[in-house]
Amino acid sequence: MAAIQRSDEQAKLWKGSAGCAWVEAQELLDRTLQPFEDLLVEAIVATGARRVLDVGCGTGSTTRAVARALGAQGHCVGIDISEQMIDAARRLAGQDRTSAEFICADAQTHAFQPASFDLLMSRFGTMFFADPVAAFANLRRAGSADAALCSIVWRSPEENPFMTTAERAAAPLLPNLQARRADAPGQFGLADARRGRAILEESGWTEIDLRPIDVVCTLPESELIGYGTRFGPVGVALREADAQTRARVASAVRAAFDPYVQGADVRFTACCWMVRARR
Ligand SMILES: C[S@@+](CC[C@H](N)C(=O)[O-])C[C@H]1O[C@@H](n2cnc3c(N)ncnc32)[C@H](O)[C@@H]1O
Numbered sequence: 110m111a112a113i114q115r116s117d118e119q120a121k122l123w124k125g126s127a128g129c130a131w132v133e134a135q136e137l138l139d140r141t142l143q144p145f146e147d148l149l150v151e152a153i154v155a156t157g158a159r160r161v162l163d164v165g166c167g168t169g170s171t172t173r174a175v176a177r178a179l180g181a182q183g184h185c186v187g188i189d190i191s192e193q194m195i196d197a198a199r200r201l202a203g204q205d206r207t208s209a210e211f212i213c214a215d216a217q218t219h220a221f222q223p224a225s226f227d228l229l230m231s232r233f234g235t236m237f238f239a240d241p242v243a244a245f246a247n248l249r250r251a252g253s254a255d256a257a258l259c260s261i262v263w264r265s266p267e268e269n270p271f272m273t274t275a276e277r278a279a280a281p282l283l284p285n286l287q288a289r290r291a292d293a294p295g296q297f298g299l300a301d302a303r304r305g306r307a308i309l310e311e312s313g314w315t316e317i318d319l320r321p322i323d324v325v326c327t328l329p330e331s332e333l334i335g336y337g338t339r340f341g342p343v344g345v346a347l348r349e350a351d352a353q354t355r356a357r358v359a360s361a362v363r364a365a366f367d368p369y370v371q372g373a374d375v376r377f378t379a380c381c382w383m384v385r386a387r388r
Contacts, residue, residue, distance in 0.1 A: 119237040119294045120190055120215065126348060128191035130339045131167060135197060137336065139170040141328045145232050145261050146171045148322070148383070150178050152259050158228035162251060163187040164216050164260070165234015169198030169209060175230070176202075176209035186226075188212045188219060189234070217244035221251035228252075231260040235384075236298035245312035249388055256388040258314060262299040264321065264380040271369060271377035272296065275337040278365035279358045283346040296341065305384060314386035324379045330370050337362040 122128075131138060139146075153161060153175055159182060163172040166187025176185035187209060189195050195213040202209045212219065217238045229248050238244035248258070266273050266289060273289070280286050289297060292304060299305040302319045309317045328336060338347055338359055347355055369375045 117239060119239065122345070123189075123191040123194070123237065126345060127340070128193045130344055131191075132193050132197045134335070134339060135168045135170075135201075137328060137332050139168070141326050142170075142232065144324045144326060145379075145381075146174050148324070149230055149232055149259065149261065150174050152383075153228055153230060154178050156228060156257055156259075158257065159183040160226045160228070160253075161185045162221075162226040162229045162248075163234070164229055164231040164248060165189055165237065166198060166211065166231075167191075167194045167234065169194075169201060169211060171230070171232045172198065172209045172211070173202055173205065173207040176207045184208070184210075186210045186212060188214055188216050190215045217247055219247070221247070223250050224253045224256075226251050226253065226256060228257045228259060230258075231262075233261060233263070233296075235260045236262050236296060237294050238298075239294060241294070241298070241308045242311045245309055245314060249313050252388040254388065258309075258384065258386040258388075260384045261322070262305070262382050262384060263297050264382055265300040266297055268380040271366075271379075272341075274365050274369075275343045275362045276341060278337075278361045279343045279346070282354060282358050282361060283343070283350065285349065286346045287342045289342070299382070299384070302382065305382065309384075309386050314388065316385070316387035318385045319382045320385070322381050322383045324381065326377055326379050328375050330373050330375055333366055333370070333375055334359050334363050337366060 161175050166172045166189045169187045172185050172187035192213050195211050198211045306317050369377050
């Protein structure tokens, strides 16, 4: 069944370089992923839930959007393992005076008050758990008797070639580039629907439904090199690269994204699962 990651590799990444990269690019990422935030807000408002937990909330854009949509009738809390992400989330919530609250902790093990949320949601924050069954069981305990889960996760790398364009282009230039491991914690950790369903069943969730959603996302062409070289395995490998290698990788990565460029914009289709379940 679900592979348990023995090391805390993902936690280390998010508390370190990946967290820094996301905070630096927060505005760009939030604009690019806005369609998913809109989907979640719409889905959550439709359920009538009042107490919502945002799992792996990052810098908190979705947490704040849900808090605004719920208004004074509701409450939205974001949890994230990365201190720099949570610092940014608190700062941004302070700036726009939203009532969202944030916890810096591992959602897999955090001692939530039992039955304290009507709905647990996530935009790409539930694929990184070292032990996914333990994590989803812990989240389930945080849910009230009839609580719902509503989480967006990536489908396979094959269905999302945009997401692996940079590493395919950079591979010949970066011998230390880490290969993606199927079913391991990471961006595509819940891509396999059968595995995702089994993890949720084993952790006690019922009425499990994984629905494919294909969402067009855009970002400015001017941000493409930064985007392609900052995140994922390329971002990690480039930390140790010299200036000449960095320049060669940037050029190869930019060229590889050509098929997605339309004038001043870059457009790609994000192929994901909308995962729903009931406590
Ligand atoms: C791909 S980012 C998504 C962030 C945010 N949901 C968004 O859409 O902007 C994944 C987030 O999950 C967080 N994360 C990873 N493992 C976690 C864990 N065990 N507990 C809580 N958060 C975790 C990371 O720190 C990161 O902020």
